[in-house]
Each structure stands twice: as structure tokens, then as C-alpha cells.
Amino acid sequence: MIDLRPVGYVIGLLVASLGATMAVPLAVDIWAGNGHAAVFVESAILTILTGGLMALACANGVGQRLTIQQTFILTTAVWVALPIFAAIPFHQGATNATVTDAFFEAMSGLTTTGSTVFTGLDQLPAGLLLWRSMLQWFGGIGIIVVAMVFLPELRVGGMQIFRSEAFDTAGKVLPRAAEIASRISIVYVTLTAACAFSYFGVGMPFFDALNHALTTVATGGFSTHDASFGAFSGAPEYVATLFMVLASLPFVRYVQLLAGASHPLFVDSQVRAFLLVLVVLVTSITGYLLVAWDAPFGTSIREAMFNITSIITGTGYASTDYQLWGAFPIAMFFFIGLIGGCAGSTCCSIKIFRYQILMAAISNQIRRIHSPHGVFQPKYDGRTITEDVISSVMAFLTLFIVSLGVLSVLLSMTGLDFMTSISGAAAAIANIGPGLGDIIGPAGTFAPLNDLAKWLLIVGMLVGRLELMVVMVLFTSRFWRT
Amino acid sequence: MIDLRPVGYVIGLLVASLGATMAVPLAVDIWAGNGHAAVFVESAILTILTGGLMALACANGVGQRLTIQQTFILTTAVWVALPIFAAIPFHQGATNATVTDAFFEAMSGLTTTGSTVFTGLDQLPAGLLLWRSMLQWFGGIGIIVVAMVFLPELRVGGMQIFRSEAFDTAGKVLPRAAEIASRISIVYVTLTAACAFSYFGVGMPFFDALNHALTTVATGGFSTHDASFGAFSGAPEYVATLFMVLASLPFVRYVQLLAGASHPLFVDSQVRAFLLVLVVLVTSITGYLLVAWDAPFGTSIREAMFNITSIITGTGYASTDYQLWGAFPIAMFFFIGLIGGCAGSTCCSIKIFRYQILMAAISNQIRRIHSPHGVFQPKYDGRTITEDVISSVMAFLTLFIVSLGVLSVLLSMTGLDFMTSISGAAAAIANIGPGLGDIIGPAGTFAPLNDLAKWLLIVGMLVGRLELMVVMVLFTSRFWRT
Ligand SMILES: [K+]
Ligand SMILES: [K+]
Numbered sequence: 001m002i003d004l005r006p007v008g009y010v011i012g013l014l015v016a017s018l019g020a021t022m023a024v025p026l027a028v029d030i031w032a033g034n035g036h037a038a039v040f041v042e043s044a045i046l047t048i049l050t051g052g053l054m055a056l057a058c059a060n061g062v063g064q065r066l067t068i069q070q071t072f073i074l075t076t077a078v079w080v081a082l083p084i085f086a087a088i089p090f091h092q093g094a095t096n097a098t099v100t101d102a103f104f105e106a107m108s109g110l111t112t113t114g115s116t117v118f119t120g121l122d123q124l125p126a127g128l129l130l131w132r133s134m135l136q137w138f139g140g141i142g143i144i145v146v147a148m149v150f151l152p153e154l155r156v157g158g159m160q161i162f163r164s165e166a167f168d169t170a171g172k173v174l175p176r177a178a179e180i181a182s183r184i185s186i187v188y189v190t191l192t193a194a195c196a197f198s199y200f201g202v203g204m205p206f207f208d209a210l211n212h213a214l215t216t217v218a219t220g221g222f223s224t225h226d227a228s229f230g231a232f233s234g235a236p237e238y239v240a241t242l243f244m245v246l247a248s249l250p251f252v253r254y255v256q257l258l259a260g261a262s263h264p265l266f267v268d269s270q271v272r273a274f275l276l277v278l279v280v281l282v283t284s285i286t287g288y289l290l291v292a293w294d295a296p297f298g299t300s301i302r303e304a305m306f307n308i309t310s311i312i313t314g315t316g317y318a319s320t321d322y323q324l325w326g327a328f329p330i331a332m333f334f335f336i337g338l339i340g341g342c343a344g345s346t347c348c349s350i351k352i353f354r355y356q357i358l359m360a361a362i363s364n365q366i367r368r369i370h371s372p373h374g375v376f377q378p379k380y381d382g383r384t385i386t387e388d389v390i391s392s393v394m395a396f397l398t399l400f401i402v403s404l405g406v407l408s409v410l411l412s413m414t415g416l417d418f419m420t421s422i423s424g425a426a427a428a429i430a431n432i433g434p435g436l437g438d439i440i441g442p443a444g445t446f447a448p449l450n451d452l453a454k455w456l457l458i459v460g461m462l463v464g465r466l467e468l469m470v471v472m473v474l475f476t477s478r479f480w481r482t
Numbered sequence: 483m484i485d486l487r488p489v490g491y492v493i494g495l496l497v498a499s500l501g502a503t504m505a506v507p508l509a510v511d512i513w514a515g516n517g518h519a520a521v522f523v524e525s526a527i528l529t530i531l532t533g534g535l536m537a538l539a540c541a542n543g544v545g546q547r548l549t550i551q552q553t554f555i556l557t558t559a560v561w562v563a564l565p566i567f568a569a570i571p572f573h574q575g576a577t578n579a580t581v582t583d584a585f586f587e588a589m590s591g592l593t594t595t596g597s598t599v600f601t602g603l604d605q606l607p608a609g610l611l612l613w614r615s616m617l618q619w620f621g622g623i624g625i626i627v628v629a630m631v632f633l634p635e636l637r638v639g640g641m642q643i644f645r646s647e648a649f650d651t652a653g654k655v656l657p658r659a660a661e662i663a664s665r666i667s668i669v670y671v672t673l674t675a676a677c678a679f680s681y682f683g684v685g686m687p688f689f690d691a692l693n694h695a696l697t698t699v700a701t702g703g704f705s706t707h708d709a710s711f712g713a714f715s716g717a718p719e720y721v722a723t724l725f726m727v728l729a730s731l732p733f734v735r736y737v738q739l740l741a742g743a744s745h746p747l748f749v750d751s752q753v754r755a756f757l758l759v760l761v762v763l764v765t766s767i768t769g770y771l772l773v774a775w776d777a778p779f780g781t782s783i784r785e786a787m788f789n790i791t792s793i794i795t796g797t798g799y800a801s802t803d804y805q806l807w808g809a810f811p812i813a814m815f816f817f818i819g820l821i822g823g824c825a826g827s828t829c830c831s832i833k834i835f836r837y838q839i840l841m842a843a844i845s846n847q848i849r850r851i852h853s854p855h856g857v858f859q860p861k862y863d864g865r866t867i868t869e870d871v872i873s874s875v876m877a878f879l880t881l882f883i884v885s886l887g888v889l890s891v892l893l894s895m896t897g898l899d900f901m902t903s904i905s906g907a908a909a910a911i912a913n914i915g916p917g918l919g920d921i922i923g924p925a926g927t928f929a930p931l932n933d934l935a936k937w938l939l940i941v942g943m944l945v946g947r948l949e950l951m952v953v954m955v956l957f958t959s960r961f962w963r964t
Contacts, residue, residue, distance in 0.1 A: 068851050068852075068854055069851060069852075072851065154851075155847070155850060155854070156847070327894040327895075327897060327898060327899055327900065327903065328891065328894045328895040330894065330900050331890050331891045331893075331894035331900055331903050331904065332891045332894070334890075334900070334904075335887040335890065335891060338883075338887070355880075358876060358877070358880040359880075361873040361876050361877050361880075362877040362880065362881065362951075362954075363960075364873060365637070365638070365873065365874060365877050365951065365955075366955050366958050366960050366961060367960065368637060369550050369551060369554065369636075369955060369960075369961060370550075370551075370960075370963070378873070387869045387872065390869070390872055390873055390876060391843040391846060391847065391860070391872055392847060393876065394840060394843050394872060394875065394876045394879070395840070395843050395844040395847050397876070397879060397880070397883075398837075398840040398841075398843075398844065398879070399844070401820075401879075401883070405817040405820070408813050408816075408817065409810065409813045409814045409817060411813075412809045412810045412812065412813035412814070413809075413810040415809060416809060417809055418809065418812050418813055418816070418901050418918065419900050419901060421809070421813050422813065422816075422904075436900065469844075469847065473847075473848050473851060476848050478845075478848050478849065478851075478852075479848060479851060481852070
């Protein structure tokens with residue numbers, strides 16, 4: 001029997017902390033005097049009490065460190081427990097959401113997916129809008145820490161290739177997870193502040209600037225307006241593009257930058273590959289808009305930059321319904337969503353480094369044509385890719401495709417058409433947010449879906465955010481064997 | 483500089499042989515007295531002459547054996563050269579096809595894809611119909627020999643795991659490729675004959691029985707009727723199901739069976755996994771048809787069996803437009819096409835053994851949770867999966883997904899909708915035949931597509947049939963380095 005008390009203790013503390021942060025939207029609603037403050041008082045008390053009691057109840061079982069099994073359970077349980085409490089304000093507040101809708105929105109927030117079941121965002125009380133944005137912001141920093149500290153230890157998805165990196169930044173060994181987490185948090189807060197000021201500087205109202213900064217740096221994609229970035233055409237789109245890109249780079253490189261390393265971003269092959277892919281895609285879509293639609297150059301490049309960056313980073317803002325651009329961009333946007341940003345950022349999906357490892361494996365195969373009996377080791381960023389990493393990346397890719405297939409088929413069983421099913425499954429598992437088609441596309445929402453479809457998507461978001469394997473192993477009998 | 487003469491020599495001989503086989507449709511047209519015989523005389527002379535001259539011109543460069551590089555070039559060049567000559571009767575004959583259409587049909591035949599650009603099949607001269615079926619039959623045996631003899635040597639796609647198997651059948655070492663090829667041919671011919679007699683026995687006219695036997699055993703899917711198997715509802719569907727399944731099993735097991743091995747099929751884990759997947763899928767679709775459509779039990783199970791087997795084996799016959807069954811079967815059929823049959827059969831797509839290797843890698847990862855520092859070797863069918871195999875399977879999977887994505891996007895650029903683009907790309911790369919949607923779905927044809935789309939699909943069929951890597955390496959500079 002696995003001792004679950006250490007897991008319960010950490011989750012209790014995190015739930016209580018989440019409750020404490022409800023003071024922020026509470027303060028906003030009091031200051032706004034909109035009469036919606038009470039819901040956050042009630043939610044905060046309930047959340048802090050439950051979390052605190054849970055931590056107390058489990059405190060006597062806390063040892064020195066977590067086992068691998070406990071770490072797997074903790075990681076998944078955090079992303080199940082927090083949305084339950086984060087959902088309370090949506091259920092009790094002005095949105096009056098059903099249990100399903102409230103949990104969907106909270107899960108979509110904390111996993112930084114950004115699919116929404118709410119319409120009439122522009123009329124919602126400020127506190128509730130800020131709460132949505134804050135959930136994404138928490139989810140963003142949470143996943144960076146998990147990706148840097150936990151996943152390499154759990155050896156899932158090939159993230160173990162970044163193992164030494166996390167503990168050896170800029171040549172100095174940083175042995176403690178807390179140290180890394182705190183340094184990354186400084187970077188995260190700084191980026192968010194810079195983003196908020198930039199939005200404000202180019203004319204976005206302060207409240208919108210703050211909310212969009214929180215969801216930009218988290219590559220989350222929640223907006224304060226039904227029209228998403230359609231409400232902020234022009235300069236704010238350039239700001240968003242810049243910060244979405246910055247949020248998609250490996251955060252450990254920023255930590256190294258602060259520690260005085262020279263060009264840590266430039267030497268990272270993942271960063272170079274990501275930027276190259278971005279430039280190629282933006283150029284081709286800009287060209288397409290210029291030629292096929294005879295659009296003005298300024299608009300073409302801005303719309304291409306903003307929307308492609310939004311999808312490749314999995315942010316999911318929309319400035320326009322790109323489905324109106326024709327059949328070519330639709331198929332392209334679907335596959336762009338399967339690329340993703342860099343590992344160690346807030347991005348989800350398959351991610352650049354996995355494609356690089358896959359390409360290294362392919363190039364290795366070609367090398368063997370000339371020396372059939374030679375043994376070659378594929379390399380990533382100068383380091384040898386071990387068999388362990390190759391097999392983890394392969395496991396990730398398989399689970400990704402199988403999950404996508406199974407979720408698409410299950411969604412289609414709820415009555416959704418082919419395009420909605422397959423793009424909805426991808427939008428959830430890759431934590432992108434919007435899908436394709438009339439219902440869940442960039443101009444729609446997830447509100448019209450039935451409850452079964454919403455629960456399927458909730459599972460997809462959770463499983464996808466935790467790199468699939470973390471959740472899947474919990475459903476194997478081998479895992480629970482002691 | 484790679485010496486291309488040995489390659490040219492083999493191709494010349496194969497082209498000349500293809501020309502010689504044109505005597506069969508020629509004889510049929512003469513016997514039918516339909517006035518269409520002349521086209522095969524002309525085509526045969528042209529093909530035999532060109533092939534013979536090519537072989538003669540290259541004969542002085544033929545050495546003892548082919549290098550790895552020459553083998554790669556040969557494998558691809560065969561599947562480019564043969565369709566060129568196989569297309570002549572379509573261009574010159576009653577179909578009066580454009581160069582694009584004729585080449586598309588020939589490539590679709592020789593790669594056993596079975597997508598067609600011809601309508602009015604029921605009115606075509608018998609010789610031309612037989613020629614289409616013969617092309618698939620040649621393509622089927624051709625790919626088994628390539629998969630058993632060449633691919634393990636080239637170490638692509640993980641097929642090297644079957645290396646010893648090909649040369650060690652039923653305990654006896656068979657060192658020569660020609661020996662294996664001839665034994666497999668005996669099995670192939672026997673299966674085809676049995677299939678033809680069975681079709682004839684359940685009431686199919688002799689000519690239809692022959693043609694469908696040729697395309698069933700090749701899992702090719704060309705039919706002699708526009709309605710495909712819609713014209714043969716009932717018992718012929720059961721015969722087709724049986725022989726499609728038989729054609730999807732590893733042919734080396736039949737060779738072992740003939741050599742006296744006991745239960746060679748039953749001990750093959752690939753065979754067991756394939757049959758299990760098939761039973762699960764048929765059961766679920768039968769259940770769906772019974773519940774959702776209140777269809778009679780006999781019809782439900784027959785239609786489910788026939789259509790699922792047709793898609794999972796990549797044959798591509800249709801007995802009914804399964805798109806009318808609702809949204810759920812559509813999404814399901816799309817993903818079923820990505821499964822495929824067993825390696826060493828006429829099937830294409832990802833194939834069962836790759837999923838098994840992927841699952842072994844995943845299960846290996848889970849095992850490490852309990853012993854983080856242990857080194858485990860994943861196993862397939864009792865044998866250790868080497869790093870080489872894992873990395874080849876990964877390369878295959880990556881190329882498969884990337885090719886699917888790129889081809890989908892390119893097809894959408896020709897103006898096709900999302901569903902047609904993505905399902906058309908899958909139908910070509912996995913050599914299934916029909917796609918989804920109104921145009922290329924089970925009730926449609928590829929005729930309405932524009933020439934650019936057809937050429938893109940031609941490339942997709944070729945690259946997919948040769949397990950992607952075989953063709954792709956030819957486009958790397960490293961390959962041509964001497
Ligand atoms: K997102
Ligand atoms: K086929």
C-alpha cells in the first residue's frame with residue numbers, strides 16, 4: 001500500500017494557498033463595488049478550511065522526501081484537486097455555471113488550455129474575470145516547475161534529457177528544487193509585469209492589460225472579451241506576439257541569463273529551431289494572405305504573426321476567424337497546433353525538442369546506410385541521446401496519437417462532426433484552447449457541447465497537460481504493485 | 483558516384499516482364515472480341531522493348547550483389563518505373579485517360595492503394611479491368627518480397643526485427659532470397675486461387691471472382707463495378723472478409739506451415755494482437771448499428787465485419803456508404819485506417835507490430851518507476867528489442883505523422899476541404915484507397931480532384947508504400963555522399 005499522506009499534505013497546503021489567493025479577486029470586487037464580493041469570501045473560507053484540514057490530517061505521515069510513486073500521484077492529484085476548488089466561484093458567482101461548466105472552466109484555466117464555456121465575458125464582474133486569468137497564471141508557473149523539477153525525475157516523455165540542466169544552471173550547481181522554483185518565479189513575475197506594462201503602454205485599459213498579461217505569459221489564452229484580441233487590433237497584437245514567443249522559450253535559459261551566462265538563449269538549439277519554424281510559417285501564411293486575398297501587407301503580416309504564434313505556442317487567442325482565410329490555413333492551423341513551443345516553458349503539445357530528437361534518430365538511421373555495422377549515437381544539443389530518452393519520447397508520441405484518436409472517436413460518439421471531434425480532441429490534449437469548425441472554432445465557444453463531451457475534454461486537458469504518461473501510469477496495475 | 487547500372491539492369495528486366503504479362507489482358511480482349519485488344523499489343527511491344535534495351539544497356543555493370551545504397555535506389559525506382567509502363571493501356575485504351583489519370587491509376591494499382599479516378603467501370607473492356615486487378619496483385623507480392631527480403635537489410639521502419647525470421651523459417655535456414663520469394667509466391671498463388679474459387683462458389687460471376695480475388699489477396703481494393711462490393715451483398719462479403727484477414731497475416735507463417743511447423747500463426751503475437759483488435763472493433767460497430775440504427779443482427783454484423791476488415795487491412799472495398807452510419811463511425815474509420823495489418827503481409831499503414839513495440843516501450847517505462855536505476859530491455863515476441871529497432875520505429879512514426887501533416891496541408895492548398903484533405907492524405911500514405919467526405923469517400927472517386935492534388939497523392943502512395951524512409955533517404959545529401 002502506497003502511503004498517500006505525504007501527497008495529501010502537499011495538496012492540502014496547495015489548496016489552502018489557492019484559497020488565500022482568492023483575496024485578490026475579492027479585493028477587486030470590493031473596490032469595484034459591484035456587489036459580487038461575497039462569493040469570494042464564501043469560496044475562500046471553504047477552500048482554506050478544507051485545504052488546511054486536509055494538510056493537518058496528513059501531517060503525521062510526512063517524511064523526508066517523496067518516492068517516485070508518490071510523486072506521480074501528487075502531480076496528477078494537484079491538477080485534479082485545485083480545479084475543484086477553483087471552480088467554486090464560477091458555480092456560485094455571477095456566471096451561475098453548472099458543476100460541469102464550472103469545473104470545465106477551472107480545468108481549462110489551470111491547465112492553461114483556454115477553452116471557455118462562458119459567453120458575455122464583457123459583462124462579467126471584474127473579480128471573476130481576474131480569477132479566470134489568475135488560474136491560468138498559476139497553471140503556467142506550476143507546469144514549468146513540474147517540467148523542470150518533477151518530470152526529469154520521473155523520466156517521462158524524454159524530459160530526463162533536461163535533468164542536468166535543471167540542477168546545473170550556468171555552470172553553478174543548484175541542488176535544491178526550491179531554489180530553481182524561486183528563480184523561475186522571479187523570471188515569470190518579471191515577464192508578466194513587463195507584458196502588462198507593454199499592453200498598457202500601447203493603449204490597452206489597465207484591467208485588460210493585467211488580465212491579458214497573466215494569460216499571455218501562461219500561454220493560456222483566456223480573454224476578458226468575447227471577441228478575444230479582436231477587441232485590440234493593432235499594436236497590442238505585436239506585444240502579444242512578442243510575449244507569447246518569450247513565454248515559449250525554456251525558462252531555465254532566463255535564469256542562466258540572470259546568473260550572467262552569455263547568450264544562453266542563442267546557444268540552445270531548441271530555441272533556434274523554434275524561431276526558425278515560426279519565421280517559416282509566418283512567412284508562408286503572410287505570402288498566402290497577400291496573394292490569395294490581396295490583403296494589405298501590414299495587416300497580412302500582423303494577422304499571420306499573431307494567429308500563428310497564438311496557435312503554435314498553444315495560447316489560443318484569436319484576433320480574427322482564420323477559418324475565413326480558406327481551406328489551406330485551416331488544415332495548416334490544425335497541424336501547427338501539434339508542434340508546440342520549447343520544453344521547460346508554459347507550452348504544451350508535442351514540443352520542439354521531441355521533433356529534434358526524432359530528427360536525430362532519423363539522421364542516425366541514414367548515417368547507418370554507409371556503415372551498416374557501425375553503432376552511432378544520436379545527439380541532441382551536443383549531448384548523446386540515451387536509449388532511455390528515445391524510448392520515452394516514443395512512448396509520449398504513441399500515447400499522444402492514441403489519445404488523440406480515442407478522444408476524437410469518443411467525442412464523435414456524443415454526436416459531434418468529424419472536424420469538431422478531431423480538432424476538439426487536439427485542442428484539449430495539446431492545451432491549445434480553440435478548435436476548428438463553427439462550434440468550437442476561434443469564433444465560437446465550448447458552451448454548446450453536451451456534458452459528456454465536456455467531461456471527455458476535461459480528461460483530455462488534464463492528461464495532455466501532464467505529458468500523458470504521468471496520468472496514464474496511474475491506471476496500470478504495475479504502478480500500484482508494491 | 484553510385485553505379486546505377488545494376489539498378490537499371492534489374493528495372494529493365496522487371497519492366498520487360500511487366501510487358502510480357504500484358505499478354506493476359508490481350509488474350510482476354512481477343513477472346514471477348516470487344517475490339518480493344520490492339521492497345522495491349524502496342525503497350526506490350528513498347529514496354530518489352532524499352533525494358534529489354536534498358537537491361538541490355540546496363541548489363542555490363544552488373545556485379546555480384548547490390549550495395550545498400552543501390553538497394554535503396556532500386557526499391558524506389560521499381561515503384562516509379564513500373565507505373566509509367568503500366569499506365570500506357572489506361573492512356574491509350576478505352577479509358578482514354580490523361581497522363582495524370584493514367585499514372586495515378588497505375589500507381590494506385592501497383593502500390594495496392596486502390597483509389598480510382600475511373601468511373602463507369604461496369605462498361606470498361608474486360609482486358610482493361612483485368613489489367614487494373616493484375617497491377618494490384620503484382621504490387622502485393624512485390625511488397626511482401628521487399629518487406630521480407632529488402633527492408634530488414636535496409637534496417638528501416640523497425641523491419642529489421644524480422645531479419646532472422648526471413649532467413650530461418652521453421653528452424654531451417656534458407657539463405658537465399660530467391661528461395662524465400664518463390665515459397666511466398668506459392669502461398670500467394672494458392673491463396674488467390676482459393677479466394678477466386680470461393681467467390682465463384684458463392685455465386686459471383688467467374689470474371690468478377692477472378693478480379694476480386696486478385697485485389698483481395700493484395701489488399702488492394704480495385705473492383706470491377708462502380709458500386710464495389712455493393713454489387714455483391716451477402717455471402718461474397720464473408721468470403722472477402724476471410725481472405726482480407728488471411729492476406730493481412732505474415733506470409734512467412736504460411737511458409738512455415740507448409741514446411742510442417744505446428745501452429746506458426748497461433749504463436750505469432752502479432753497475429754493474435756491483430757485478430758483481437760479486429761474482434762473488438764467489429765463487436766463495437768455491430769453493437770452501435772444494432773442500438774443506434776435498430777438494424778437487423780445479420781446485416782449489422784456482416785456490414786461491420788466487412789467494412790472494418792476492409793479499412794483496417796487497407797483494402798478499401800466498400801459495401802455501403804458507412805458515412806451514413808453517423809458521426810461516430812466516420813471518426814472511427816479514419817483512425818482504424820491508421821492501424822493496418824501485420825508486417826510481412828500486403829498491408830500498409832503503421833501496422834500492428836509497431837504498436838506492439840511502442841507498447842513494450844511504454845510498459846518498460848512503467849517498470850522503471852519501481853526500479854529507477856534498473857536497466858530493462860523491452861521485448862517483442864520473446865526477443866529483445868534493440869535500440870536500433872526502437873529508433874527505426876520512432877523514425878517511421880515521425881515520418882508518418884509529418885508526411886500526413888504536410889500532405890494534408892498541401893492538399894488543402896489545392897482547394898480541398900479539411901476532411902477531404904486529411905482523409906485523402908491518410909488514404910494515400912496508408913494505401914487504403916477511399917477517403918472520407920462526399921468527393922473521395924466510399925461512395926465517390928478521385929476523378930474530380932485537380933491534377934496537382936492527384937500528383938500529390940501519387941507521391942503519398944509511393945512514399946507510404948515503401949515505408950517512407952526508403953524514399954526519403956534519397957532526398958538527403960548524406961545518402962549520395964560516397
Ligand atoms: K492555451
Ligand atoms: K488498398
